[in-house]
Amino acid sequence: MLNRYPLWKYLILIVILLIGLLYALPNLYGEDPAIQITSTSKNIVNKNVLTNIQDILKQNNIQSKSFIFGSEDILIRFINTDLQLKAQEVISRLLGKNYIVALNLAPATPKWLAMLSANPMKLGLDLRGGVHFLMKVDMDAVVNKLQENTLDTLRQRLTTQGIHYINLQKMNHCEVAVHFRDKLDCDKFTKYLLSFPSDMVFRKHSDSFLIIRASDQNIQTAREYALQQNIHILRNRVTQLGLADTLVQRQGDESIIVELPGIQDTARAKEILGATATLEFRLVNPLTNSHGVIPNNSELKKTRDGQVVVLYKKVILTGNHIIDSTYSTNEYNEPEVNISLDNEGGNIMSSFTKNHIGKLIATLFIEYRERGTSNMNTHFSLEKHDEIINLAHIQSSFGNYFRISGINYPKEARQLSLLLRAGALIAPIQIVEERIIGPSLASQNIKQGIEACICGLFASITFMIVRYKIFGLAATCALLANLILIVASMSILPGATLTMPGIAGIVLTLVVAVDANVLINERIKEELYNQHSIQKAIHIGYKAAFSSILDANITTLIKVIILYVVGSGSIKGFAITTGIGIATSMLTSLIGTRAIINLIYGGKRIHKLSI
Template sequence: MINHYPLWKYLILLIILFFGFLYALPNLYGEDSSIQITGLHGNILNKNTLVQIENLLQKNHVKSKSIAWKNGSVLVRFSNTSLQLQAREVITKAVGKNYIVALNLSPATPHWLSSLLAEPMKLGLDLRGGIHFLMEVDIDSSLSKLQQENLENLRSDLDDKKIPYIELSKSDLFGLKVRLLDQKSRDKVRRDVLSHYHDIVIHNSSYNVLTLKVNDERIRLAREYAIEQNINVLRNRITQLGLTDAIIQRQGNAFVVVELPGIQDTARAKEILSSMATLEFRLVNIHINVDSPLPQDSEVKYTRDGQALVVYKHVILTGDHIIHSTTSIDEYNQMQVNISLDREGGHIMSNFTKDHIGQAMATIFIEYKGSGKQDIRGHEILEKHDEIINVAYIQSQLGSSFRISGINNQKEARQLSLLLRSGAFVAPIQIVEERIIGPTMVEQNISQGLEACLWGVVVSILFMVLRYKLFGLVAALALLVNLVLIIGIMSLLPGATLTMPGIAGIVLTLVVAVDSNVLINERIKEELRNGCSIQMAIHQGYKRAFSSIIDANITTFIKVIVLYILGSGSIKGFAITTAIGIATSMLTAIIGTRSIINLIYGGKRVTKLSI
C-alpha cells in the first residue's frame, strides 16, 4: 500500500521529536545574575565557606535565590543585577584578594532537566556579553629556548668527542657560532658531530669557524608547539577555576583569542590568565665559588633569602613534563609539593639522577611579570624573574614521582601546585587587547537576531499556507519542528556556541527547508496535471523530488564543511548551525511532512487534495 508508514517509523519520529523538545526546553528558562567565588593563590573553598557567605549576605540584607557549592567553587544566584552588584561589593570586602569574586550569568534550568544533562545553548559574547582577550605568544622566547638547548647539546658533544674549541656562542636568527683551533678540527666537527643534528644546517663556513642555523621546518614546528601548548595551558587553567564556558582558539601565527561569556569583571579575568610560572631543575655546581670566574656552562642564581648559588646552565627538566601536582605535609610538618611527570620526563629524571647520586639539585621557580615598559607596538614588555626555591641532594634514583620541600607556607604550596597542574607556558603570553561586551549591546543583538528569525519564519509560513493550503500548513508545522530540533541539538553539542552568524545560519536552513517542501508540492501538482491518481501523485511527488533535494543539500553541506575548515570564530559558528539545520531540514521536510500527509490521506479514497 502506497502512502503508508509502518508503526515503527512513527515511533522513531515521535522519539526524535520528544528528545528534541526536551533538550530545547532549557533555553526557555533564561539565566540568573550570579556571582562565582573561586579560591586563588592556594586558597581552597569548601562547604564551610558556603555557610560563611550565606551568613554574610543575610547580615547585610542581600537576598539571594540560591547558594550552591560545586567543584571547589561557590555559586550565588540573584533575581536581578542590582542585588548581584551589591553582593559582590559585600563579598569582596569580606574575603579580600585571596579569592576570585566574578560576576557571572548562570542558567536557570530546573534540577530535573539538569539531571537529564539538558542545558541551554552556549551563547557567544555577542549574545551573552562578557570579556574578549587577544593574547600574544612570545614566539621568540620559545625559539631562544631551542637555541640554548642546541648550544648545550653541542657543547656536550664537543666535550665527549674531545674536540677543542676556542668559542661556542649564539648567533643571529637563533643560530650558533663555533670557533675552532684549525681547519682539521672544523672538518671533524662537521663529520663526527653535526651529521647527527638533523635540525641544524651549516649556514656559513670559513677556515676555522662554523655558523649554524636551525632549519625552517624545525622553527615552524617550534612555533606550532608554542601556540598549541599555551592554548592547552589556558584551557586547563580556566577549566580548573570553574569557567567551563570559556572559548579559546588560535588566531594567526602568534595570537590566541580567549572569550569568557557572562564574565564582566576584567580585573579578575586578567588575574586568572596572567600567572605565568614554571619550574626548572638544574644541578648545583659545587666546584665553583660564587666570587670565582664562572665557566661558560654555569651561572649564578639566588635563593629567596638572597643566598647566591652557582648552577649549571643545562636544564635537566622543565615544567613542560609535569602532568599532575598536589600538596601535602612532610614528616617535619612542612608543606611539600608532590609532582608527577609524564613518561618522557620520568625517563629523563631517572637517567639523570642515576648518574648524579650525591650531588645537589636546585629547583628554580620562574615567573614572567610586567616591567612597566612598552615596546614599539605599545605592548608591555615582560621580564623574567627566577629564584631557587629548593636545593636537595640526590640520595637515590628518582622516577616519575618525587616531591619538592622547603616551601614557606600552605598558600604558596597550593598556588604552585595549581600552576604546575594546569601546565607550564612554553613561551610568555600577554594580553594585547581586551573588550567588554556589555548588557545593552547584548540585548540589542538578541532582539535583532530573534526578530530576523521570527520574521523569516512568519513570512515562510504565510507563503506556504497561502500557496499550498493544507500541504503548506503541514510544511509550516515541519518548519517549527525543524527550529526546535536545531535548538535541541545545539544545546546537546558540548562544543557548539550560538552567535549572531549562527542565527543567520538557522534562518538560512529554514529557507532551505521551505525550498524542499516547495519542490515536493510542485512535483505533486505536476503529477496531478499529468493525470495521475491522488495517491500516486503524492507518492511520485515525494519520490521524484527526493533526488533534487538530496543534491541541493549535499552541495550546501560541502560548502559548509569548507567554511568550517578554513574559517575561524564566527564563520565556524555559522557553519555549525547551517550543517545541523541541513540535517534536521531533510528529516522534517521529507520524512516529517510525509508522515503527516500519510496520516491524513494514506489508505483513503480521496477526490481532491488541499494543495
C-alpha cells in the same frame, strides 16, 4: 495501500519529537546573574567569609536567590543584574583586594533536567558576554632558547672531537662566536661542521674565530612549533579551568586569540592563561673557590628565604616531561605537588639520581612577569623570575613519581599543579588586548536574533498556509518541529556553540526548509492536473520530489562542510547550525509532513485536496 504509515513509524517520530522537546527545554530557563568569589594565593574562602557576605547583603537589603559554597569559591545567584551589580560593589568593599569578586552567569536549569544531562545551548561571546584576549607570543624568547641549544650543541661537539677552544660567546641575531687557540683547530672544526646536514650556518670572522648560528629553516620551525604548542597548551588550560565553550585560535605569525564566553572573572582567567610557570631540576654545585668566583658552568640562584645557592647551569629535567601533577598535603599538613613523568623523563631522572646519591638537587620555579604595559607596536615587557622552591638530598634512585614540597600556600600548590598538568608554555605570552562584552549587549543580540527567527517563521508560515492550506499547515507543523530539533541538537552536541552568525544559519535554514514542501506540493498539484487519483498524486508527489530535495541538500551540505573546514570562529558557527538544520529539515519535511498527510488523507476516499 497507498499513503499509510505503520504504527511503529509514528511511534519513532513521537519519540524523536519528545526527546527534542526534552533537550530543547533547558533553553527556556536561561541563566541567573551571579557573583563568583575566589581568593588570592594567600587567602582561602571559608565559612566565615560566607557568613560575613550574607550579613552585609542583609544589611544592604540585597536579596539573593541562593548561595553555593564550593571548595575554593562562593557562587551567589541574583534575580536581576541590578542586584548583581549592587552586591558586587558591597562585597568588594567588604573583602578588599584579598579576594576576587567577579560577575558571572550561572545556568538556571532545574535539577531534574540537569540529572538527565539536559543543558542549555552553549552560547558564544556575542550572545553570552565574556572576555576576548589577544595574546602575543614572545618570539625573542624562542630565538634565545634556540641560541642556548646551539651553544650547548657546539660545546658538546667540541668536547667530543677533542678540539681546543678559548671560549664560546653568545652574540646578536642568534649567533654564537667560537674563539679557537689557532687556525688549525678552527679549520678542523669547520671541516667537522661540513659533515653535518645544514642545521647550522657559519662564517669565518678571522683565522681563529667562527660565527655560527642555527639555519633560517630551524629558526622558522622553532617559531612555528612554539606558536602551535602554546595554542595546544592554552586549550588544555581552559579545559582545566572547567571551560568548554571557548575559542583558542591562531592569528598571524605571533598572536593567539582566546575567547571565554560567560566569564567575567578576568583576573582569574588572566592569571591562568598568561602564566608561564615551569620547573627545572638542577644539581647544586658545592664547589666554589676561596675568592667566591662562580665557575663558568654554574650560576647563583636564591631560595624564597633569600638563601644564595650555586646551581649547575645544565638542566637535569624540565617541566616538559611532566604528564600529571596533583595537589596534596604531607604528614605535617604542608602543601605539596605530586609529579608524574613520562617514560623518557622517568628514565632521565632515574639514571641521574642513581649516579648522584647523597648530593643536593634543587627544584627551580620559573615564571615570566609583566615589567610594564605594552601593546602590539611596542617591544615585549616581560621579564624572567626564578627562585628555588625546594632543596633535597638524593637519598635513593627515583623515577617516574616523586613530590615537591616547600610551597607556602595551598592555593599556590593547587595552581602550580594545574599549570604543570596543563603543560608549560613553550614561550612566554603577553595579553596585549582585552575586551569584555557585557551581559546587556549579549542580551540585546539574543533579543534581535529571536526577533529575526520569529519574523522569518511568521513569513514562511503565512505564505505556506495561504498558498497550500492543509498541506501548508502540515509544513508549518514540520517547520516548528524542525526548530525544536535544531535547538535540541545544538544543546546536545558537545562542540556546538551558538553565535550571532549561528542564529543567521537557523533563520536561513527555517526559511529555506519549506522549499522541500513547496516542491512536494507543486508536484502533487501537477499530478492532479494530469488526472491522477488523489491518493496516487500524493504518493507520486513525495516520491518524485525526493531526488530533487536530496540533491539540493547534498550540494548545500558540501558548501557547509567547506565553510566549517576552511573557516574559523563565526564562520564555523554558521556552518554548524546550517548543517544541523539541513539534517533535521530532511527528516521533518519528508517524513514528518508525510506522516501528517497520511493521518489526514491516507486510506480514505477523498474527492478534493486542500492544497
